[in-house]
Amino acid sequence: MDEAKVKIARQFIEAIPHSRALGMKVEEIGDGFARITMPYDERLIGDPKTGVIHGGAVSALMDTCGGACVMSHPEAPGGTATIDLRIDYMRGATPGQTIVAEARCTHITRNVAFVRATAMDDDRENPVATATGAFTVERKS
Amino acid sequence: MSRRTVEPVQVVKQRRDAALRALAEGVPYIRFMGIVFDRRGDELTAVLPFRDENIGNPFLPAIHGGVTAAFLEVTAIVTLSYQWLWEDVENGVIDPEEMIDGNLPRLPKTIDFTVDYLRSGLPRDAYARARVTRSGRRYASVQVEAWQDNRDRPIAHATAHFLMPRSDK
Numbered sequence: 001m002d003e004a005k006v007k008i009a010r011q012f013i014e015a016i017p018h019s020r021a022l023g024m025k026v027e028e029i030g031d032g033f034a035r036i037t038m039p040y041d042e043r044l045i046g047d048p049k050t051g052v053i054h055g056g057a058v059s060a061l062m063d064t065c066g067g068a069c070v071m072s073h074p075e076a077p078g079g080t081a082t083i084d085l086r087i088d089y090m091r092g093a094t095p096g097q098t099i100v101a102e103a104r105c106t107h108i109t110r111n112v113a114f115v116r117a118t119a120m121d122d123d124r125e126n127p128v129a130t131a132t133g134a135f136t137v138e139r140k141s
Numbered sequence: 142m143s144r145r146t147v148e149p150v151q152v153v154k155q156r157r158d159a160a161l162r163a164l165a166e167g168v169p170y171i172r173f174m175g176i177v178f179d180r181r182g183d184e185l186t187a188v189l190p191f192r193d194e195n196i197g198n199p200f201l202p203a204i205h206g207g208v209t210a211a212f213l214e215v216t217a218i219v220t221l222s223y224q225w226l227w228e229d230v231e232n233g234v235i236d237p238e239e240m241i242d243g244n245l246p247r248l249p250k251t252i253d254f255t256v257d258y259l260r261s262g263l264p265r266d267a268y269a270r271a272r273v274t275r276s277g278r279r280y281a282s283v284q285v286e287a288w289q290d291n292r293d294r295p296i297a298h299a300t301a302h303f304l305m306p307r308s309d310k
Contacts, residue, residue, distance in 0.1 A: 018205035021194040045169040047248055054170035055251045056214045060207025064197075067206070079198070082206040086255040 006030055006072075013068050022057060024064060032105035034068035036061060039098045051095035055129075058099065059087055062117050062131045065101040070113040070135045073105045078138045080113065085133035093128045097121040103131075111137050156237055160230045161185070163240035164219050168248075174208070176215050183227060187216040189267040189287075196264065204262030204296075209287060212269055213299040214254055217283040220271035221249050221303060247306035249281060256299040263289055267296065279305055 010026040013019055013036070022044070028035040038061045046054025063082055070080040093099050103117035117131040158180065165171050165178050179186040189195075189212045197205025226246060229235040235246065271285035286298040 015199070016205065017194050017196040017199065018208055019197075043169050043173040048167055048169065048245060049247070054168070054211070054215075055254065056170060056174070056207075056211025059210040059214060059254065059256075060205065063205070063207040063210060079200075081198075081261065082256075082258050084255065084257045085206070085210065086253065088253045089251045092250075 009068065009072055012071075013064065016064070018060065019064050022060060024061065026068065027100070029068055029072045032069055032073035032108070033103070034065050034072060035100060035102045036065045036068060037098050037100050040096050045095075047092070050092065052092035053095075053099065055087070055089055058089070058093070058119055058129055059085070061099060061101045062087055062103070062119060062129065063133075065103040066115040066117050066131065066133050066135060069103040069105050069115060069117075070108075070137070073108055073113065075108050076105075076113065076137055080135045080138055083112070083134040083136055085131055087129055087131045089129045090127055093119075093121045094123070099128065108137065113137055156230060159237035159241060160226060160235070161219075161223060163237055163245060164222050164226075167240070167245045168215075170211075171215055171219070174211060174215065176212060178219060183224065185216075185220050185223060185270070187212065187219070187269040187271075189269070191265050191267075198261075201261060202264050204264065204267070206256075206258060209258065209262050209267070209297045210254070210256045210299070212267060213256060213271075213285045213287055213297060214251065214301065216269040216287075217254075217271045217285045217299070217301045218249060218251070218303070220285075221273055221276070221281055221283055222246075224273055225249070225276065225305070249303035249305050252280070252302040252304055254299060254301045256297055258297050260294060260296045262287075262296045265289055277305070281305055 044057040107114040119129040269287040275282045
């Protein structure tokens with residue numbers, strides 16, 4: 001993926017209102033892969049007793065990262081929308097740590113892109129959550 | 142033979158609303174998303190008021206898929222928790238006023254969550270209801286559906302599994 005396209009993709013994703021609201025940053029993107037971070041934020045706590053981030057915020061990160069990796073695929077001409085997404089929550093993210101999501105487009109057809117994603121905190125060996133999803137491949141109109 | 146005195150309706154409503162308020166407002170993320178709950182008896186309807194920060198595609202514009210997923214997940218957890226606590230609240234085992242003071246019972250933990258996107262979410266309010274299809278001692282299955290203007294045209298539905306808190310509440 002050339003640098004201009006990477007820059008456009010990064011700007012596009014970081015300009016999405018909800019991605020901005022959650023403080024998402026695109027660390028790496030290109031050739032059907034994306035890595036996006038989301039900093040710890042007390043407003044996103046789902047369990048006040050432990051301070052663990054709500055699963056919904058992790059879902060939003062996984063969905064954004066999945067869509068981003070599809071858009072960065074050389075065979076994807078334009079936008080994308082989520083068809084379905086399944087998330088497995090392995091453990092609560094450690095409070096105070098940034099969550100990093102990595103998504104890879106494992107296969108793409110004319111109409112559908114298949115995605116696998118992982119979310120991690122500082123302990124990269126033990127994922128917080130994994131996801132599999134199908135996304136649309138929007139033809140340029 | 143003694144009969145239980147019938148409680149005045151406002152006492153019953155106050156208790157049930159207080160328990161719901163504690164569950165929803167006690168969680169920072171639910172406040173952050175601006176999600177509120179309507180209650181009719183034990184039936185809950187979640188409301189997600191539209192806000193610009195919820196947009197995921199500025200060109201359509203459409204609500205972010207992550208917002209929709211989060212809305213469904215919040216609805217599922219609150220509905221499941223409310224149902225799980227219902228009897229204890231009704232029998233006075235749990236005092237909702239204490240819950241409001243930050244003394245929340247442990248919440249169910251999401252094991253997995255599968256969301257199907259059926260239509261793009263329009264820039265307007267969304268509603269959701271969850272149905273607990275099975276609530277066991279350790280695991281629960283919940284189905285949840287969200288719609289906007291038209292109840293018969295859902296924008297998304299999800300199936301989720303939860304690990305229930307241990308019952309030493």
